[in-house]
Amino acid sequence: MDLQQMRYVVAVAETRNFTRAAERCSVVQSSLSHRIAGLERELGVRLFARSSRRVELTSAGEAFVVRARECLAAADRAAADAAAAAGVVRGRLAVGVIVTTAAVDVPELLQRYRAQHPEVRVMLRSGRSDDLVAAIRAGELDIAFLGLPEDQRPSEVETLVLDHDEHVLVVPAGHRLAGASRVTLRDIAGETFVDFMPGTPARAQSDQAFTAAGLARDVAYEVGVVELITRLTVRGLGVALLPSAFVRPLAADDPELALVPVVDGPRRIEVLAWSRFNPSPATRAMLDVLGVRSAGAVNGPGAP
Incomplete structure (x- = not known):
């Protein structure tokens, strides 16, 4: 054999x-x-x-x-x-990414990584944060970029918080709240919502905020991809709460979308996670490109 x-x-x-x-x-x-x-x-x-x-x-x-x-x-x-x-990084690097990643420009990061380590084969996988963490634990992924509720940290993996962000209300341009300077969760609790699927970290961020405020809401459309959320919102089928760092560039290019700050809205953290068990040379090389020096510090994408 x-x-x-x-x-x-x-x-x-x-x-x-x-x-x-x-x-x-x-x-x-x-x-x-x-x-x-x-x-x-x-x-x-x-x-x-x-x-x-x-x-x-x-x-x-x-x-x-x-x-x-x-x-x-x-x-x-x-x-x-x-x-x-011998000083050469080879092998495979499996990277997980949520579609709303904003703390790191992933294509630019991979471009720099490839320039330094051209012999590493990179595999990209998108998905839910909880699924990506499970894949790291199972050895299917080496590293992942996640979005989680502010009080949540995945277990059994190494993690580093990259950024804190707050959600904004996303409405069609003709909506009654499109020109508001800010709103509260109580102001929008009666709206029809478009949101992610139940049980996902992306959905939990909004659910937890409304529960903490003692409010209920109607989520009429539950979808698996963020692009569909914005498309349904533009059609006037509902409003949405999305991370500001992710959705602001989209709204800047789409006059049919309007964003409104939410005073007591959901907050999330963007987290870098990687295998706790003997990270591969390719993983350690990626952490170095990211500027990760220790469990408590990270430099930005432009770090040496």
């Missing part, structure tokens, strides 16, 4: 197709099939159930793939650590 056989098995498991797996591995299909068949003979089990139209993992195959992924990750880490010891 060797690492290449493991890579072939994982590729077939992920593509469910021998031809696509061979293309991914840059090898002819006959060679890939031959190596997998040899591995199955060595193990004495079938890893895949095959037909003319379908390829599926057997129970033995499912068990094998779990450990094969761990072996391949360990091999990649060994190579990355060896390169780092």
Whole structure:
């Protein structure tokens, strides 16, 4: 058994197709099939159930793939650590990002990172803050940019607060409150709201603010992407509360949106999180590009 056989098995498991797996591995299909068949003979089990139209993992195959992924990750880490010891950062960096990230210009950050470490493969993943934290704990992500309620910190990961922000009321330009200098939660509690899905940190920020004020509200539209929130708001279907640092640039380019400060509105923190368990050389290199010197200090994106 060797690492290449493991890579072939994982590729077939992920593509469910021998031809696509061979293309991914840059090898002819006959060679890939031959190596997998040899591995199955060595193990004495079938890893895949095959037909003319379908390829599926057997129970033995499912068990094998779990450990094969761990072996391949360990091999990649060994190579990355060896390169780092020689002064070269290699390997993979998996980065999680919420779509409302504003404390860091992520594309600009990645541009600087690539200029310093061109041999690192960067994988980006967007999603909910809680899902991204879970992915760090599971070893699927190395580092992530999160948005959380002000009193919340994720556990079992290293964290650093990058910024504090407050939400603003987002209304269509013709709304009765569009020209207001400021409002309170009580002023807007009777409005129809567009918000994120229940149970997400993004939704919790607004829910907690209204609960703390002893107010109820009607959330008529619950969506998973922030772009849809602003589009529904422009159509007059509801109002929204969104982080000011994120939504102000959008409103500056869209005359159909108006923003109103909320005196007692939700507040959030933007948090950098990364694996507490033995960060990879690529992760440590990203922390260095970010200017993270210790658990208590961070310099901005322009830091050396």
